[in-house]
Amino acid sequence: MKISSSRTLVLASLVGSALAGRIYTLDECVRGEGFYDSFNFENITDPTHGRVTYVNRTTAERLNLTYATDDTFILRADDTTVLGVNDTGRNSVRIRSNRQYHEHVVVFDIQHMPEGCGTWPAIWETKEIGWPAGGEIDILEGANNVVPNQSTLHTGHNCSMPNTTLQSGTFATTDCDASVAYNVGCGVKYAQDNSSFGPGFNSIGGGWYAMERTLHYIKVWFWERHDPFVPWDVSSGAWIIDTDSWGTPAANFPNNTECDIQSHFKNQNIIINLTFCGDWAGNPALYNASGCPLDCVTYVNSKCPCANVQYNCKPSTDNPTAFTNAYFEISSMNVYK
Numbered sequence: 001m002k003i004s005s006s007r008t009l010v011l012a013s014l015v016g017s018a019l020a021g022r023i024y025t026l027d028e029c030v031r032g033e034g035f036y037d038s039f040n041f042e043n044i045t046d047p048t049h050g051r052v053t054y055v056n057r058t059t060a061e062r063l064n065l066t067y068a069t070d071d072t073f074i075l076r077a078d079d080t081t082v083l084g085v086n087d088t089g090r091n092s093v094r095i096r097s098n099r100q101y102h103e104h105v106v107v108f109d110i111q112h113m114p115e116g117c118g119t120w121p122a123i124w125e126t127k128e129i130g131w132p133a134g135g136e137i138d139i140l141e142g143a144n145n146v147v148p149n150q151s152t153l154h155t156g157h158n159c160s161m162p163n164t165t166l167q168s169g170t171f172a173t174t175d176c177d178a179s180v181a182y183n184v185g186c187g188v189k190y191a192q193d194n195s196s197f198g199p200g201f202n203s204i205g206g207g208w209y210a211m212e213r214t215l216h217y218i219k220v221w222f223w224e225r226h227d228p229f230v231p232w233d234v235s236s237g238a239w240i241i242d243t244d245s246w247g248t249p250a251a252n253f254p255n256n257t258e259c260d261i262q263s264h265f266k267n268q269n270i271i272i273n274l275t276f277c278g279d280w281a282g283n284p285a286l287y288n289a290s291g292c293p294l295d296c297v298t299y300v301n302s303k304c305p306c307a308n309v310q311y312n313c314k315p316s317t318d319n320p321t322a323f324t325n326a327y328f329e330i331s332s333m334n335v336y337k
C-alpha cells in the first residue's frame, strides 16, 4: 500500500509538471531500418542550387547511399564518381518525415555527420508549402566543415529575438525574417569550440542534438558523446523526459513582443539533407575563407579542369574519395509529446 501511494504521489507530480509543459512521453522512436518507414525520399531539385542530385529510395539503396541495420541508419553522398561539367550534381539523399510536428521534443543520437569541403549537411524542420510563412528551424547545419556551427530560425515578416536569452551560444543575428539580409535568419553560434560540428564532432563519436518546441520558446541542446553531464533521459532514450532538468540550452529562441512563435511556426516536417555548394557552401568568399581548394563546383565534381590554367591542378587531383566521410550515421530519432 505504501508503495502504491508513493507511486500515486510520483504520478501526481508528473501530471503537475506536465501541465507546466516540461514533462514529455515518447511518441515515436525511429531506429535503424525504421528510418525507411518514417521518412520519404525526396528526389527534388535543390531549391538552394546545390551541386547535387537527390536520388529516390530505390537508387539510394542500390548505390548503398542509404544503409540500415537494427540500430543505425547511414545516409551519404556518392564517393566514387568523377562528375562532368554538364552533370547535374553529386548523388546524395534528402529525406522528409511522413509525420508533421507542432509542439514536441525531438532527440537525435548521431554518431557521425558529413564532413568535407563543399558539403552542406542539415537536420531541420520546416513547413515547405508556403515557406517561409510556416517557419523553419535549423537544428544542425553548417558548411565546408567550418562556418558556422549554429541553430537558426527563418520566418515570415516581423519575428526577431532579443539578444538577452539564457543560452550558452551567442546570437550572430537576431532578425528571423527570411526576407531580411538574404535570408540569414536569426542564428545562434555554439559555444562548444570544435565538437558540435564537422570533423571535431566526428572525432569524438558525435553526440546528441535535441530540440524542444513549445508555444513559449524553441530551444536546442547539444551534448558531446562523452559529456559527463548529458542527462540520463537523453542518453538512455527514456520513455519520459523532463526538459527542465537539461540545463542551459545551446540556443534559446523565446516568444516575445517582436515574435509571436505560435503565429510564425506551423505544422512542420523533419528533413535530413546533404547538399553540396549552392547558395551557402558554394558562396565563393565563404568557400575560400573555409580554406577549401579550387572553387566549390570544381572540387565537388572531383574533376580537375586542366584546360583552365587558373586552377593550376593536375589530373592526379581527381579524387571522389574526398567525399568518403560525407555521411550521416544516426542511431535514433526519438520524438516526445
Ligand SMILES: *[C@@H]1O[C@H](CO)[C@@H](O)[C@H](O)[C@H]1NC(C)=O
Pocket (backbone or CB within 6 Å): 043, 044, 045, 056
Ligand atoms: C524524381 O523521380 C521521378 C520518378 O522517377 C522523375 O520523374 C523525376 O524527374 C525526378 N525528379 C528529379 C528532380 O530528379
Ligand SMILES: *[C@@H]1O[C@H](CO)[C@@H](O)[C@H](O)[C@H]1NC(C)=O
Pocket (backbone or CB within 6 Å): 045, 046, 047, 048, 050, 094, 121, 122, 124, 138, 141, 273, 274, 275
Ligand atoms: C538543405 O537544408 C537546408 C537547411 O538549412 C536548406 O536551407 C536547404 O534548402 C536544403 N536544401 C535542400 C535542397 O534540401
Ligand SMILES: *[C@@H]1O[C@H](CO)[C@@H](O)[C@H](O)[C@H]1NC(C)=O
Pocket (backbone or CB within 6 Å): 056, 057, 058, 059
Ligand atoms: C528511381 O530513380 C531511377 C533513376 O532515376 C528511376 O529509373 C526509377 O524509375 C525511380 N524509381 C521510382 C520508384 O521512382
Ligand SMILES: *[C@@H]1O[C@H](CO)[C@@H](O)[C@H](O)[C@H]1NC(C)=O
Pocket (backbone or CB within 6 Å): 064, 067, 074
Ligand atoms: C553499404 O554500406 C555499409 C555501411 O558503410 C557497409 O557496411 C556495406 O558493406 C555496404 N554494402 C555494400 C554492398 O557495399
Ligand SMILES: *[C@@H]1O[C@H](CO)[C@@H](O)[C@H](O)[C@H]1NC(C)=O
Pocket (backbone or CB within 6 Å): 084, 085, 086
Ligand atoms: C556541355 O554542354 C555544352 C552545352 O550543351 C556543350 O557545348 C559542351 O560540349 C558540353 N561539355 C561536355 C564536356 O559534355
Ligand SMILES: *[C@@H]1O[C@H](CO)[C@@H](O)[C@H](O)[C@H]1NC(C)=O
Pocket (backbone or CB within 6 Å): 157, 158
Ligand atoms: C512587419 O513587417 C513588414 C515587412 O517587413 C514591415 O513593413 C512592418 O513595419 C512590420 N511591422 C512591425 C510591427 O514591425
Ligand SMILES: *[C@@H]1O[C@H](CO)[C@@H](O)[C@H](O)[C@H]1NC(C)=O
Pocket (backbone or CB within 6 Å): 163, 170, 171, 172, 173, 174
Ligand atoms: C549578442 O550579445 C553578445 C554578448 O554581448 C554579443 O557578443 C553578440 O555580438 C550580440 N549579437 C548580436 C546579433 O547583436
Ligand SMILES: *[C@@H]1O[C@H](CO)[C@@H](O)[C@H](O)[C@H]1NC(C)=O
Pocket (backbone or CB within 6 Å): 194, 199, 200, 201, 203
Ligand atoms: C578540431 O577537431 C579536428 C578533428 O579532430 C582536429 O583536426 C582539429 O585540430 C581540431 N581543431 C581545434 C581548433 O581544436
Ligand SMILES: *[C@@H]1O[C@H](CO)[C@@H](O)[C@H](O)[C@H]1NC(C)=O
Pocket (backbone or CB within 6 Å): 215, 216, 255, 256, 257, 258, 259, 260, 261, 262
Ligand atoms: C507570445 O508573445 C506575444 C507578444 O508578446 C503574446 O501576444 C502572446 O500571447 C505570447 N504567446 C504565448 C503563448 O504566451
Ligand SMILES: *[C@@H]1O[C@H](CO)[C@@H](O)[C@H](O)[C@H]1NC(C)=O
Pocket (backbone or CB within 6 Å): 288, 289, 291, 292, 293, 294
Ligand atoms: C582564397 O583566395 C585568395 C585570393 O584569391 C587566394 O590567394 C587563396 O589561395 C585562396 N585560398 C584557397 C584555399 O584557395
Ligand SMILES: CC(=O)N[C@H]1CO[C@H](CO)[C@@H](O)[C@@H]1O
Pocket (backbone or CB within 6 Å): 145, 146, 147, 148, 149, 189, 190, 191, 192, 193, 194, 195, 196, 197, 198, 200
Ligand atoms: C567546427 C566549428 O565550426 N567550430 C566553431 C563553432 O562555433 C564556435 C563559436 O562561434 C567557433 O569558435 C568554432 O570554431
